[in-house]
């Protein structure tokens with residue numbers, strides 16, 4: 133008896149003990165679930181305010197915010213004044229800087245002289261589409277208003293709405309936090325290329341979230357007359373991918389639809405301006421072909437105690453080589469810095485020759501027009517310039533292509549040089565026909581000289597921009613704060629120097 137009571141007693145203690153233990157395990161499990169269950173940032177719709185995500189995802193948020201540290205403005209028209217000639221007649225000839233941290237995207241598109249100095253929602257040189265790669269508010273507007281309405285009208289129309297820089301909701305679903313394509317035009321672009329969305333893998337998504345913005349696109353324009361009789365112009369971001377990603381394929385696509393971004397004001401060439409085909413160029417390189425994604429290098433995993441998370445400080449992977457390159461390679465960081473620097477040098481060498489050659493071709497073509505060359509004589513020349521400039525631009529407009537796809541970059545640059553030289557030979561023959569021999573293009577060796585050559589004085593643009601910044605821009609900010617779209621604290625500590633030419 134005694135013995136059996138004792139056994140029962142022990143069993144009871146054990147059972148109660150197990151119960152407590154189980155309770156504690158369940159408690160831990162609950163806690164684990166609460167943390168891991170991807171808490172809902174927003175049940176319905178898109179949460180564009182990045183700081184609203186910080187509560188649940190502090191590490192991702194804090195590392196994302198580090199992109200604020202990449203703040204240097206690098207005026208490329210100063211270091212590459214040929215660009216002013218190549219883009220004569222287009223906004224890029226006025227203002228063009230190297231990319232910097234995602235944190236500055238809204239500030240930079242607002243400050244650049246390219247977006248002009250609108251005085252109201254219907255005014256200014258750029259369409260609404262110009263916001264598309266700058267902000268999660270674009271994902272929000274597309275969801276709230278529909279894509280078509282978002283793309284209708286002028287850039288200034290959304291000044292009081294697009295206020296948060298590239299962030300969480302650009303790449304994540306606000307409810308589930310899983311990776312998401314927030315831009316429907318990327319889905320259309322991929323489908324045009326024959327990609328089935330059902331076949332997209334998780335590893336693909338780790339590049340495709342970037343491809344939403346780091347891609348080549350153009351604005352497809354449509355006009356409609358509204359019920360009030362007013363003309364409504366819609367410019368939809370469209371990826372020209374139907375015939376593939378190769379530079380020549382995209383060139384043929386644009387040639388077939390007779391598209392040009394602008395006409396060069398010197399040579400009268402209808403020019404294609406490449407945007408930033410990082411994704412397309414990347415796919416021609418060895419890393420893509422071996423299954424490496426953008427995030428593998430630009431967003432490495434980071435260990436913090438027992439917690440592993442994705443570092444959201446998107447920048448130069450070499451600044452974090454131990455977590456990026458060296459997870460796959462055996463070289464040292466120093467060796468890799470040298471490898472990357474050498475690739476850059478090689479590209480820069482051909483890049484400079486291409487820009488000089490094409491810039492001279494534009495100026496010499498201008499001379500040919502002046503001395504009486506005919507449309508017929510100029511036609512093949514302008515086609516060479518158009519194709520040469522496109523191949524140059526497509527190869528280098530992606531600032532990382534020299535590393536992502538070195539062979540393809542150099543291949544296209546050598547073609548650009550070849551086409552530029554052919555154009556110049558043909559122009560020399562035309563000039564000779566009109567009695568001009570040994571013509572030398574004017575000096576464009578500095579930004580100031582190049583601006584003088586194209587006859588552009590930026591003083592007026594800069595003054596107008598300042599007026600805009602002190603006027604309408606302040607109204608936009610106030611409007612966004614009043615509507616609860618912008619938390620003014622999110623901009624604390626943000627440097628506010630403006631782009632190269634107007635600081």
Ligand code: HEC
Pocket residue numbers: 182185186189192193196298299300301302303304309311337338341342427431440441442443444
């Ligand atoms: C440019 C795209 C991009 C932006 C912007 C972005 N993320 Fe991510 N995020 C990713 C990618 C890629 C991963 C890796 C996902 C994977 O492989 O499953 C990731 C992973 C995550 C994860 C999963 C856990 C982890 O750390 O791996 C969370 C949570 C997350 N991000 C939150 C955020 C938050 C919060 C923000 C805004 C402060 C943000 N993300 C901004 C692309 C982005």
Ligand code: HEC
Pocket residue numbers: 202230231232233234236237238240241264265266267298299302303338339341342343344345346426427430431446447448
């Ligand atoms: C919503 C559009 C958008 C998305 C999504 C996006 N980017 Fe960007 N990215 C930009 C823009 C715009 C800039 C230039 C910002 C500036 O200079 O103001 C930029 C700049 C950069 C830079 C330069 C940063 C620096 O400090 O010099 C890198 C690198 C980069 N992006 C990589 C990526 C990668 C990798 C992804 C995907 C994980 C990605 N981006 C997703 C739009 C985007």
Ligand code: HEC
Pocket residue numbers: 230231232339342343346410411414419424425426427428429430448449450472530531532533535536
């Ligand atoms: C194998 C590693 C690797 C992969 C994968 C990779 N990159 Fe890069 N990326 C680099 C390196 C290295 C640089 C050069 C960094 C530098 O010199 O600032 C770079 C540069 C860039 C730049 C230019 C940054 C600047 O400030 O000039 C952008 C933008 C960029 N990458 C975007 C992407 C995108 C988008 C993808 C995917 C489509 C991608 N990268 C895939 C390693 C990688």
Ligand code: HEC
Pocket residue numbers: 418419422424428429449450456457458459460461468471472535538
């Ligand atoms: C996820 C794995 C992975 C990461 C991360 C990675 N690589 Fe690679 N890398 C590869 C693979 C795979 C190859 C192809 C090797 C082969 O097939 O011979 C390659 C090839 C290379 C090559 C030779 C091809 C060429 O383009 O010259 C260089 C150089 C290189 N990587 C540098 C880097 C650098 C620098 C980084 C970091 C910025 C990096 N890699 C990050 C996997 C990776």
